[in-house]
Amino acid sequence: MADLGINITDMTLRGGCPAPFFSAALYPDNEGYLDGRLCQSPNGDTICCLPCPISNWVYPDSFDTLTDVANWISVVGTACCVFLLLSWACLPVENTNRHYLSICLTVAVIFMNLGFIVPLAARPSQCMNDITPHDMHSLPICGVSGSFLLFGGFAGVVWAFLRALSLHLQICWDIVVGRYFHFFAQAAGWGLPAIAIVASFVFSGVSFRFGATCHINHENSLAAFWIPILIIAGLAAVLQFTTFGYCIKVYLASLADNNTAGSSLPSTAGVSLTPRQAYRRIRRVIALQWRGITIVVIIIADVIFFSIVFVFQDVTTHAVRKDPSIAADWTVCLVQAQGDKNECLEEAGVLVVNKATILAVLLLLAINGIWLLFFLGRTTMFTGWVDLFKSIRSDRNNNDFVSVDARYENRQDNRAYEMLSRDSSAVVTPIDAVKLQVVPDKGRRAPDYFGQTATYHAPVRSFSNPSAPRDSPALASWDSATTYAPPRDHRGNSAFDDDGRPQGFTRM
Template identity: 40%
Template sequence: MSNDPNNPLVRGLCPAPFLDMAQYPNVGGNVQGRMCSDVGGGLTCCLPCPATDWIYPQSFNMWYRISQIISAVGMAISMFLLISWAVLPAEKSRRHYLSVCLVIGILLECLAFVIPLGSKPNQCYNAITPHDMRSDIACAFSGASVVLGGLVTTIWICFRSLSMHLQICWDIVPDKKFFFTSLGVGWGFALLFSILTLALTGVSYRFGDTCHVNSTRSMGEFWIPLLVIAGITALLQFGTLLYCFKVYLANAWTESNAPPTQNSDLPSYSSSHRTHQARIMYQRLKKVLWLQWRSMTIVVFLLVDIVFFAVVWIQLDYSVNDISQHKTTTIVPFLACILVNPSIDARSKCFELGQRALVGEKTSIAVLLLLSLTGIQTGLLMIRSSLLSAWVDFFRSRFSRKREFVSLDAKRFSNDPRTIQMMEMHNTPNRVASANTALSGTDTISSKEPGEGSPYFAQSHFERNYKQPRMSFSTPRPLSSHATRGWDGNDTQSIGKSSLAKNSIDHHENRI
């Protein structure tokens, strides 16, 4: 049978635009996610799928698309952070396991909105039934990302808040025991409750192109654990902020009530000790806050987003359950308006009534934008200038290596370990042949290995025959024992040599 909602056989006895649920089998999709109501006489009428088209205007789809694009940007920033922490050295990237695990959770949350941006899935299994994770693969991946990402993000902001509370309030630096405990409890708790939520509750298309947790049995498996962890985080954060205000006020009070520095009014030992302790605590607190202000801001932002998201969805679940069980009459004006205005063009008159019974458009848009902005706001707070400069150094070291000048002779003898030392002169009796060899440019390599008495960098072995000038009275002489021990003024030989050298210099000056 055709599923066309305009077909009278499919519509049954229900007035337009409602469809008769009896015409659709309860097989496939999220049957419990249908927007149906019993009108009496065994007749159940349902709104066509997707139900959001009858509650929100067409501009809502535009805002949903904008939130998906923002989530894609946040996902790119999260991937940039993870790649930076994996590639760059720790002293420059300042990676920390609390930051890594939190960014992974935010990445999963952004992925839930990016998957529909590329796949563009069909939300409906048939005319009244939305798809669930068993009938649509895109719904399975996006819903799993929502559940796991939400739990991981909530758990790791809790551990982040606990770490800051221990450092600020108790002056305790978390050690390896805290590291292994947080990893085991954090990821184990997130995976356990994600599996329970997907297996017992499931996800389906309930609000746009992204699958969310179904309302059936969702409180015990997902929302209560999420809100309990968020409550613990709020208490830790509130206690940390309260301690900061207490230390600040104590320091301000001691400074404003400090006694004058006069000999007659010297402060007592107890008051000066309290003043000193208050100032020490205040200085320590300023240093810790200067290091942890980014973490505190991230925790506050994400905590507000998670709590707001949970409250709105719990309110939506209660409204849907009350409507399906006939516990409320707030939906009756909306249904009456739809009966009077069944056409697509006229349904805009009923949007306000439908939103009043479920969730308003402004609230829904606020939830979408807050969730999509988590990746951007967290990434901007975690990206530091040192991280960008580290990437500049990384690419500079890879693609702009300095090239040094290497001579051809060094290249020729580069494989010989003996060429690291300079060449030495051979003490051969034939000085003329050695000088001619030096003038001709032929090199002689010393046969001594490094460490055998020859220095690595010795003087050149090239030398020329000394030609004595015609009018010179000085000749080169070997070093005497006096030269090694220094000049002695009482030595007559030194005086004679000095006088002879002076006469030679004067003679040359007269020639010039």
């Protein structure tokens, strides 16, 4: 023991284990996540366990700082998602082009980000004692963060799959998704994640594995969570690439199309389309949904990468617990270095996933909210908010009834006013101030609502009252040729005789 530089007094305080290990006999075995301990039996009798948390011993000191950075990026991503939801809720649809598939996908990403934000705000202790990490039973905040992470991750994959399915039906099968697909999407988008999280908590549970966020435990995690999420993500990827392949096929067919009768593509509606027609239809769909296509590809890639890395991490950690000889070199290095982990990080590399990969996973998950704003957000949202604030401000400055006369400083008679209708731009002008008039024969005052009598000037062509023509000689200028009436002279006599011949006509 002296050759290894072990302090005998320190070993006694640690229950007979060399630094930095502690004896498992010093701590109860009925609290916390016991399977999260990393223990070995160097002499066959004493079980020595690595201090908690394990991530502090296998990664450099900068690891915690980088995980905090990823958590703060999750805060920014959540703010972006909240902005999208508020825009979809408050602004007109022409400013946002909102759709329930986009809304539900954004909500799922918020749930996933909350799995990183909750521990960032609560700052929970990862360990129950020196060697035992907390789980969802010993620390409720662990269960909260773990449930948000698992539910949001699974829901994000399901909604990405539903977007890929909707696009596939529209492009490849010319099916316009409607109300039934909406009901199916709501049931699957929230029902499947709920089933997955219940199965994960019942058969596996969550605990502090690395970092301040609780992750699913290794036991039964493949069947309860990882395999279902990988299957759905794989189906989404297959649908997406199948749709891309069909688009490429139609595009190539449109290039070779010479508008012959035989060059047609089948349609589910029973109408044959030429390749050029099919290509134009597909191009319109992609032009409308390329943003959603891109975000689906990103989320699917993130989740598949996340799942593979964590499954590999679980398998490696479980193998070390079953076969302590895998970590023998690292253990000897820690004992010889008297607990200086920096001297043994190279030996620890065979036990865990490297730091760069873990941080890449955390950053990719945290940045999904920013991707959503970048692809699903529109510049018209910002202009829509500006217009909304301007309208609110103008409504505050305008009352329901606005007196026009109030703008004038000189108001001699308060009864003379003019009101603006709230619902119409028309001006409603009431009767002017009442003026009284004396009726001579009665000797009393009667109201005159119209003031002094104005002189009436009749229009020139007014026929309201019968009147004689102003100029009677005008009849002499009447042209009978403009009508079908028989011509007459200026005295009113007919120009034809009784036989219908003009006056003065002599039969030949």
